[in-house]
Amino acid sequence: MMSNQVCKVMKKFLLRLLSLLVIFVLAWLWVLINPQPAFAQINTINYSNGNLQNRDFSNADLAGVTFVAAEMREANFQGANLTNAILTKGVLLNANLENANLAGALVDSATMDGANLKNAIFTEATMIRSRFFDAEITGADFTDALIDRYQVSLMCDRADGINPVTGVATRDSLGCR
Secondary structure, eight states: OHHHHHHHHHHHHHHHHHHHHHHHHHHHHHHHHSOOOOOTTTTOOBOTTOBOTTOBOTTOBOTTOBOTTOBOTTOBOTTOBOTTOBOTTOBOTTOBOTTOBOTTOBOTTOBOTTOBOTTOBOTTOEETTOBOTTOBOTTOBOTTOEEOHHHHHHHHTTOOOBOTTTOOBHHHHHTOO
């Protein structure tokens, strides 16, 4: 009687052990077969709160880079790729962003007074509470960008040109009348 009961207990133990072994093998195979997830934030460059005054970023690939509250007075971003970059609360007084691509960028609460935005691309950028007093916007494309109405009305007074990359007129991209 005892040996029959011992056999049943041994069978249950072996079935559980086999089940655990199968689960372990399947998990191990999943790790080997499944591609590793991309952790974009791990490798993202972060210039937040940095002093980047007069820094030269011309023609640099800065897609997705973070510049939160950075001091970027007179910085040179001419021809730079800043798609999906974060420039929240950035100070870009007299900065050069000519021919820069800021498509999808987050440029809210930024100060761009006197900046050169000639032929820059701001399509689908978020630019709420940002200032553009005396900024050069000839040829800039603001299609589908979120900009305060007051700033748009000020920019419409000096909007001119057609963006050489997108072919969109600055006045049309701002919705000027």
